[in-house]
Amino acid sequence: MEKMTEHAVVLRHVSKIYRQDTLAVQALTDINLDIPKKELACLSGPSGSGKSTLLNLIGGLDKPTSGEITVDGSRVDLLGKAELAALRLHKIGFVFQAYNLIPVLTARENVEFVMQLQGIGPAERHARAMDILKEVDLTGLEDRRPGELSGGQQQRVAVARAIVSEPSLVLADEPTANLDSKTAQALMELLVHMNQEHNVTFIFSTHDKLVMDFSRRLIKLHDGRIVEDRMRE
């Protein structure tokens, strides 16, 4: 049941254990976290600290071993596959480290993909895709397929796809990892703009200081636990 809430994301006693044969790896331990709406939060920590796992759990891409996860009023840990797909479709945008664009679709079609799933008509879809591609400075490259774009251009397409349908929450895993500093700076400015103008909540997972500098809240993880959670000065 969806409820009105002040928080975009609420986690209560969330743990995640990966099991392979007899081996069990504790990826997250008793995570409690409240992310208010319109937040610009950054998960940091060394590799293996649980940043990506936490993002995946919030996005409903994976299930927690225990604990409760609520996204925009919906209990993600209790939803079935189809309900999770619907939640992701309408409320969550993803930006992945490896871009994850659909190789057989052009940049514009990749951006239109989610809107098409949402049932938005072709004319509106096209107009919105062209606008957002202009915003991420990809005008003229709309009809190129991912293989014909540079890493930075592909990541901008991925960002455009994540934000074009104006989700309430965007989860970005290492969004600047494959970008040069200038492109990374431009990308972060764009995301902050989206946060301010469209009230989109952003949660980043990163090692990149630039991303941390743009974030308002820093959440540090170590060995699957939150070791620091503070607002930036």
Added chain:
Amino acid sequence: MPFEARSPPLVVTLAWRNLWRHVRRTLMILFAFALGVWSMVVIAAISRGSMEQQLDKAILTLTGHIQLHAPGYRDDPAIEYRFAPPDAALRAALADREVAAWASRVRVPAVVASERESAGVTLVGIDPAGERGLSFIPEAVTEGRYLESPDDQGLVLGRKLAERLETGLGRRVVLMSQDVNNQLGDRGFRVVGLFDTQPRQAEEAYVFVGRAAAQQMLKMNEAVSEIAVMTGDRDRPEATLDRLRRAAPDLDIEPWTVLEPLLVLTQKITDVILIIWYTIVFAAMSFGLVNTLLMAVFERTREFGLFQALGMPPRHILGQVLVESLVLLLLALLLGNLAAWATIASLKGGIDLSAVAEGMELVGIAPVIYPAWAPADMLAANALVFVLGIAASLYPAWRAARHVPVEAITRV
């Protein structure tokens, strides 16, 4: 719901483009499938053509579509099972527009003897004009002449029998058979014509004389052994059969399917062989299809995870793989059917198997086979490939839809 309304075109776009990601692989499986469909349709056409020829030949070899006899004649085709010539009611039924041709015959076992040899045969007394369009004999006389009337005093022999009797045109032979008084009736006839036909066994089996001549020899007066009828439609003789049975309730009136049960059995065996052939070809094709789709699914594990991450429901992912299979199948069916049509059209003049004609004849197959384009066979082959092809695609599609998104996305 708008989602439902908009998704299919997206699924189709993705399916179509994904198919051509590996052009060579897609073309190979497409060619293999088209070849399978081609072989199904062409072999069905050849089998059906051969079967149809056998049927038509058997029907022309004195069977017709319907025969009328005195009860008991079919078990013992002897002279005592004779009946009076058709009365007014039966003639009216035989005059129906659905009756293409009919003729009454004397048809009894007999012995034919030349001065050197003798042989057991079936003596057939015919009305020569009535046999046109009803049996093979009017067109089969290749030497001498065909009989001219029921009163014709000549005799027509099969070439093979003439050779065996060491006789020929213009020579006399003697026919012997039991007459209506159970006495041996015999008469000398001059050979006026020789006939050639397929199968060649028929050349030794039948001796043709005028019907009146036969009746006179056997002291039958106007009585006959059988009436043979040809209808407008071989496969739908029921209406004519019904009319004839009402007009002559005392006669044994049966269609060719009862008179020639072996032919019906052969037809059924042909159908079963075709189904077995279809199944074997499809089984071979389905391995290729499942393998291709599974490879495509494994290669795109990441993508399927991404689709789920972006909000595509699992059933639409299943649908996407099925649509890929559907497009592949439709293209293969189109190509296979076109190729089959072209092949069958190019074989319109027949497939000449005369080099092995003797052997073929023994199993009742004509030396030249004319493929018959049978829409029902083509439809069956297409439906089988289509339905089973989609069924075979379910497993790869299910594999694609059941990925956990995070596992799929993080897989390298």
